[in-house]
Amino acid sequence: AMKKLVRCSVIVATLIDAITINHHVPISPPQHSSAPLFHPPPWMPPRCPLRTLLLDNYDSYTYNLYQVLALVNGVPPIVVPNDAHESWDDLCAAVGPFDAVVLSPGPGRPDRPRDFGLCQDAILHSQHPILGVCLGHQGIGSAYGSSVVKAPGGVMHGRLSPVRHTGEGDGLFRGIDSGFKAVRYHSLVIAPESLADCLEKIAWTDAGDVMAVRHKSLPQWGVQFHPESVATESGARLLSNFRDLALDYNHRRGGGGGAVIHPSPHHHYSSDDQQAQDDSLQSSHDAATAEAAAKAAPRGGR
Secondary structure (H helix, E strand, O other): OHHHHHHHHHHHHHHHHHHHOOOOOOOOOOOOOOOOOOOOOOOOOOOOOOOEEEEEOOOOOHHHHHHHHHHHHOOOOEEEEOOOOOOHHHHHHHHOOOOEEEEOOOOOOOOOHHHHOOHHHHHHHOOOOEEEEOHHHHHHHHHOOOOEEEOOOOOEEEEEEEEEEOOOOOOOOOOOOOOEEEEEEEOEEEOHHHOOOOEEEEEEOOOOOEEEEEEOOOOEEEEOOOOOOOOOOOHHHHHHHHHHHHHHHHHHOOOOOOOOOOOOOOOOOOHHHHHHHHHHHHHHHHHHHHHHHHHOOOOOOO
16 A cells, blocks of 8 residues: 555656746745654655755756655655855845755756756755755856856757766666666756865766766765666665665764754664665555656657
8 A cells, every 4th residue: 555655656757747848937936844744664764754854946856856756765855945054154144054065957058046046055064965956966067166158969958868877986887787767857067077176976977077076075976967867766765875875974073064863763664665665665656657758758859
């Protein structure tokens, strides 16, 4: 019964994705609720819930990210528009403690404050683990001095591309084959020759476009593609890997950026339990992916 419930949750995201994948229109972010989307069984939650701040760059994919993050993290993320507060300190004071930050996709450029808002402040001033998606990924590059330029191959409008990566490395691509297919929806890229010294390229396309970066000394990662899209292979697993990286980092720091992390008093989650959770979620995600991909071919142009 729970597997059916998980599959239903993923299918909801699938339907939203099928509508939005070729209509990159900003929407109002979902209102945060303290109630979880569903109550997973004892074997399914992560080692302990990861309370994530999802900074919304006014993008149609924010709700897709919201859904998948809620599933993999064990608690819904806190959604805050990128211009909701005057400063990063004001934002942190308003939302309370959290464990990690995800920077959503969005229209515009990361070097324009009206497009990227407080996301750059998060990159430069937050002590939390950060994952940037699409515009968020470009913003990590831009914040440290990399150039963000027009994609050499033109606008990627919901296109699938093979993505190569350096291997499991620090864990973001753990369990994900190099060459997996990912949805791309962007017209800008980080220029590889301009990549800041503090950043490392960890994934790319066959044409050489930068698809993922990591900071060499801070817990920050960026992915140009959309892991939240149902047409991206292993997208849920990548978000689960970020969850584990954030949990491990916060554990080493004694709670990370101010959130107090308490494992469940009722269950002990072994690595086998965690793998079972990831496999179950990925199976549901992949089944929905196959169905959606069979119905909709990507379209070019914007």
